[in-house]
Amino acid sequence: MTDEQRDALQAAATAQRSIKAQFQKWKRKPPKDLDERFHAAHEAAFERMDCLTCGNCCRTTSPIIRERDLDRLAKHLRVKPGALIDAHLRMDEDGDWVFRGAPCPFLDLEDNRCSVYEHRPQACREYPHTDRKHMAGILPLTARNASICPAVAEVVVQVTGGAERPQ
Numbered sequence: 001m002t003d004e005q006r007d008a009l010q011a012a013a014t015a016q017r018s019i020k021a022q023f024q025k026w027k028r029k030p031p032k033d034l035d036e037r038f039h040a041a042h043e044a045a046f047e048r049m050d051c052l053t054c055g056n057c058c059r060t061t062s063p064i065i066r067e068r069d070l071d072r073l074a075k076h077l078r079v080k081p082g083a084l085i086d087a088h089l090r091m092d093e094d095g096d097w098v099f100r101g102a103p104c105p106f107l108d109l110e111d112n113r114c115s116v117y118e119h120r121p122q123a124c125r126e127y128p129h130t131d132r133k134h135m136a137g138i139l140p141l142t143a144r145n146a147s148i149c150p151a152v153a154e155v156v157v158q159v160t161g162g163a164e165r166p167q
């Protein structure tokens, strides 16, 4: 991870209380342009962010792995889904399949590349979810991701700073 990425995480950690307070308000009454604010900040963050110098999501958390993901990955690896489960997966407290540990077994720790990139789970494709519709519905998840993903950290600092404008 670069110093800039570490600084982004630190800035969000420092502003954590005000970010959470703002998210609480938005949960009750989201501004009409909330998605647009998030999406603009997401675009700006990822224009500069190089995931290959970071890899922190794949190093520290697991995506949820749906049946379709399991089948696609197993086919690509030429193993049976059951063998993939035995080798790498566990069921979490919500009954979802996740990788058994972190870092992800498919992450190359040297260069942060995903060895199954074309066949990666849907949740990996959608991470870090700051370009989704109805951001008001995933504010707690976004607050959690701000401590993992420097891009999300930048996004939440940006959008909550912007939220001080009249709504």
Ligand code: SF4
Residues within 6 Å of the ligand: 057, 058, 062, 063, 104, 105, 106, 107, 108, 113, 114, 115, 116, 117, 120, 121, 124
């Ligand atoms: S499958 Fe690839 S993208 Fe998904 S967590 Fe593992 S290394 Fe990261």
Ligand code: SF4
Residues within 6 Å of the ligand: 049, 050, 051, 052, 054, 055, 056, 057, 058, 127, 128, 148, 149, 150, 151, 152
């Ligand atoms: S999505 Fe976020 S945490 Fe994952 S590699 Fe990119 S910047 Fe890092």
